[in-house]
Amino acid sequence: YEVIVKKEITSTNSYAKQLNDEKRDNKRRLIIAEKQTQGYGRRGRHFYSPDKTGLYMSMVVPFHDGKHLNPGLLTTMTAVVVAKALQKMYPEVDFAVKWINDIYVNNKKVVGILTELVMDAELMQPSAIVVGIGINLTTKAVPEELRDKVGYISDKPIDKNKLVDLIVNNFEDEFPNYLSADFIDDYQKMSFLDGKQVQVDTLQQTVSGTVTGIDKQGHLLLNDGKKDIVVSNGEVVKV
Numbered sequence: 542y543e544v545i546v547k548k549e550i551t552s553t554n555s556y557a558k559q560l561n562d563e564k565r566d567n568k569r570r571l572i573i574a575e576k577q578t579q580g581y582g583r584r585g586r587h588f589y590s591p592d593k594t595g596l597y598m599s600m601v602v603p604f605h606d607g608k609h610l611n612p613g614l615l616t617t618m619t620a621v622v623v624a625k626a627l628q629k630m631y632p633e634v635d636f637a638v639k640w641i642n643d644i645y646v647n648n649k650k651v652v653g654i655l656t657e658l659v660m661d662a663e664l665m666q667p668s669a670i671v672v673g674i675g676i677n678l679t680t681k682a683v684p685e686e687l688r689d690k691v692g693y694i695s696d697k698p699i700d701k702n703k704l705v706d707l708i709v710n711n712f713e714d715e716f717p718n719y720l721s722a723d724f725i726d727d728y729q730k731m732s733f734l735d736g737k738q739v740q741v742d743t744l745q746q747t748v749s750g751t752v753t754g755i756d757k758q759g760h761l762l763l764n765d766g767k768k769d770i771v772v773s774n775g776e777v778v779k780v
């Protein structure tokens with residue numbers, strides 16, 4: 542890995558993509574920032590990333606064969622990887638994974654994960670995946686409109702380098718075989734949504750049902766009382 546650490550940055554994900562565009566070297570990179578001024582999440586939403594109280598990082602994972610290209614499953618894998626790393630750092634805290642890309646503590650979001658494809662502009666094909674991870678460690682001063690949803694992990698000080706190390710090492714261990722989805726069992730064990738009644742916005746439509754689990758593709762499984770529903774892409778809007 543080429544490791545780049547910044548005090549302040551617009552967004553570690555956009556910087557990762559920019560570097561890849563400029564250099565076209567398909568290098569593994571790890572970009573870490575103490576603060577982001579334009580952190581973003583899914584559907585272009587702002588990701589609140591204040592100074593020092595969080596950890597904002599992006600991993601650039603180049604791939605040389607199209608078969609490793611499954612951003613949905615990689616996001617799910619990353620959620621498990623990050624949750625396990627956090628569980629080690631904070632044994633006293635209960636972490637839950639919420640489909641597809643969030644980690645919760647006490648019913649509030651404390652981690653967001655965003656995977657993005659990097660296109661090689663000349664070859665016009667994807668050349669890498671950027672895995673962005675934003676963690677609210679001690680972030681308390683959350684803007685009013687986010688207060689119901691966004692939380693923080695703990696006041697306990699931790700060694701951030703150790704956390705990054707755990708995440709990157711867990712990631713490296715899981716990545717070679719992530720397409721076989723062996724981590725799904727762990728995901729299921731930590732699932733925030735299992736058994737809950739949810740509403741999912743899939744862009745085409747809104748579906749409702751009780752969550753029964755996720756499958757080996759990382760798709761969310763629901764039952765609406767009459768039939769099973771498989772949701773491959775979408776956003777849980779109500780729990």
Ligand code: BTN
Nearest residue numbers: 552554580581582583653673675
């Ligand atoms: C989401 O909640 O939809 C995902 C949020 C992802 C945030 C992380 S923070 C590090 C990286 N840089 C960004 O701009 N976003 C991701």
